[in-house]
Amino acid sequence: MQFTGSVIKYGRDVDTDAIIAARYLNSSDMDELAKHCMEDIDPTFAQRVKPGDIIVADENFGCGSSREHAPSCIKAAGISCVIAKSFARIFYRNAINVGLPIIECPEAVDAISEGDTVFFDTEAGIITDLTTDATFNARPFPPFIQEIIEAGGLVARTRKRGGVA
Amino acid sequence: MPAPMTIAEKILAAHAGLDEVVPGQLVECDVDVVHANDITAPIAIDVCRQVGNVVFDPARVALVPDHYTPNKDIKSAEQAKLMRDFAVEHEIEHYYEIGCVGIEHALLPEKGVIVPGDLTIGADSHTCTYGALGAFSTGMGSTDVGIALATGRAWFKVPESIRFVFEGTLAPGVSAKDLILHIIGMIGVDGALYQAMEFSGPAVAQISMDGRFTMCNMAIEAGAKTGIFAVDDVTRAYVESRAERPWVEYQSDEDARYARTIRVDLSQVEPTVSLPHLPSNTRAAACCNDLRIDQAVIGSCTNGRIEDMRAAAAVLRGRTVAPNVRCIIIPATQDVYRQCVHEGLVDVFLDAHCAISTPTCGPCLGGHMGVLASGERCIATTNRNFVGRMGAKDSEVVLASPAVAAASAVAGFICTPEQLD
Numbered sequence: 383m384q385f386t387g388s389v390i391k392y393g394r395d396v397d398t399d400a401i402i403a404a405r406y407l408n409s410s411d412m413d414e415l416a417k418h419c420m421e422d423i424d425p426t427f428a429q430r431v432k433p434g435d436i437i438v439a440d441e442n443f444g445c446g447s448s449r450e451h452a453p454s455c456i457k458a459a460g461i462s463c464v465i466a467k468s469f470a471r472i473f474y475r476n477a478i479n480v481g482l483p484i485i486e487c488p489e490a491v492d493a494i495s496e497g498d499t500v501f502f503d504t505e506a507g508i509i510t511d512l513t514t515d516a517t518f519n520a521r522p523f524p525p526f527i528q529e530i531i532e533a534g535g536l537v538a539r540t541r542k543r544g545g546v547a
Numbered sequence: 548m549p550a551p552m553t554i555a556e557k558i559l560a561a562h563a564g565l566d567e568v569v570p571g572q573l574v575e576c577d578v579d580v581v582h583a584n585d586i587t588a589p590i591a592i593d594v595c596r597q598v599g600n601v602v603f604d605p606a607r608v609a610l611v612p613d614h615y616t617p618n619k620d621i622k623s624a625e626q627a628k629l630m631r632d633f634a635v636e637h638e639i640e641h642y643y644e645i646g647c648v649g650i651e652h653a654l655l656p657e658k659g660v661i662v663p664g665d666l667t668i669g670a671d672s673h674t675c676t677y678g679a680l681g682a683f684s685t686g687m688g689s690t691d692v693g694i695a696l697a698t699g700r701a702w703f704k705v706p707e708s709i710r711f712v713f714e715g716t717l718a719p720g721v722s723a724k725d726l727i728l729h730i731i732g733m734i735g736v737d738g739a740l741y742q743a744m745e746f747s748g749p750a751v752a753q754i755s756m757d758g759r760f761t762m763c764n765m766a767i768e769a770g771a772k773t774g775i776f777a778v779d780d781v782t783r784a785y786v787e788s789r790a791e792r793p794w795v796e797y798q799s800d801e802d803a804r805y806a807r808t809i810r811v812d813l814s815q816v817e818p819t820v821s822l823p824h825l826p827s828n829t830r831a832a833a834c835c836n837d838l839r840i841d842q843a844v845i846g847s848c849t850n851g852r853i854e855d856m857r858a859a860a861a862v863l864r865g866r867t868v869a870p871n872v873r874c875i876i877i878p879a880t881q882d883v884y885r886q887c888v889h890e891g892l893v894d895v896f897l898d899a900h901c902a903i904s905t906p907t908c909g910p911c912l913g914g915h916m917g918v919l920a921s922g923e924r925c926i927a928t929t930n931r932n933f934v935g936r937m938g939a940k941d942s943e944v945v946l947a948s949p950a951v952a953a954a955s956a957v958a959g960f961i962c963t964p965e966q967l968d
Binding site for chain 2: 450
């Protein structure tokens, strides 16, 4: 899969309470939750995010809670993918499972600036900053992860394969 | 002969049907228990219904309505109802209704649902708590848990282990909470990312079962996949009267491989607090007297057990909470609550002007029962002090032990029990 989008950039340790505060978790409606995405650390996020935008962040993105609402509401907000120096492990799993592409690439994070236009090819693992023409190599997704993302998440892939029962 | 392995590796190998595993290896395993709470279960149940609406084993699933219960509003009541209906439909054995329920990570070990040697997953990040029993347990999202509800299986990447070797003796008044905050301050909030934290060494025997739960509970705050203690006499004394199944004891091999070994001299650990907004932002509690508080919360899956209640009561006995400060005490389970009654702790708390709540996660995640207003500061025995965690986005949470939280409630500012005298 390939994505092109404008970059919204954050620092390190963006936690899941920052991504979606627990006070909203009396609902599982992701379109509703997307209105509050990043609210406590970036109150303007929900207004300025455009479909296809890409989040770029430093280390340990998604630390904290196991709430799957976090990657799901980032996806519902229109973000196409997240590039970070590293991810917290539960968030990493959850993002793949809900079909939000995420990739670790420290060099790209250091070089990419807020507002840059970035192109990301998940199969080749290539990230290009179209604003500066710089290219970075990340480790491409293994085939089974590629399959989950392309199906739109683990549930969709499981159903595609005939379900469990 | 299989290669030398850590406890974590042995449990994963056993559940994958393999003789040995190595860090980095991806394995698919049978899990012993799958659980979720009233926030995460609705999505997991939706997933489970989408893939066939079957439950792999109704005796090995736990559904615990603990986060927003007794329900705080209509939306949370709808989520709890959805979980209750699913539990009834599938005859889930370990569904706990209000009146029996407690905070999941205190309740499930107390009821013997999770036993040493288990591999368990839960849709809650603090699932790592059960490592205290010598189990491998880790938090996952609702999709992983929803699929596991149906299949009883999950995939894992075998983590490297960090070995913590405890030596020396904790000073009087210093608790397991201080020790784990000290460790997180030392290695950082991603200091154990993707790894297992194995707690060992000659001083481990002096850490009580409740203290071990507290420590493993906060492994996730260092980014770890789980915390884990080997089974010893302390564990056996706890599980013997509770376990609902036979258990298996694993020990790490002497020549097992570790990513690193960190020695900790327990005598050097002080009463510790984590200032906003990361658990790694630690300070000596005694040096934070300039920080006034509006509220103290003593409870949660981290510190809501009987030993925590006793530590708080020991400080609060004969004292009262400072004017205009709220002190909220939340025993983590009904059994802990009952024991507080029998031991006279409830009288101590009432005499000290504390509010006592039925078991709930409540304020820890800013749900209910003590949400903070703008600009307020709370000292809490909980596990996270992220921006907005307990309420308004410019409110603050300071993490502490029950003794330090109780002392601070009395003083109206952050202090240790010794500083009250």
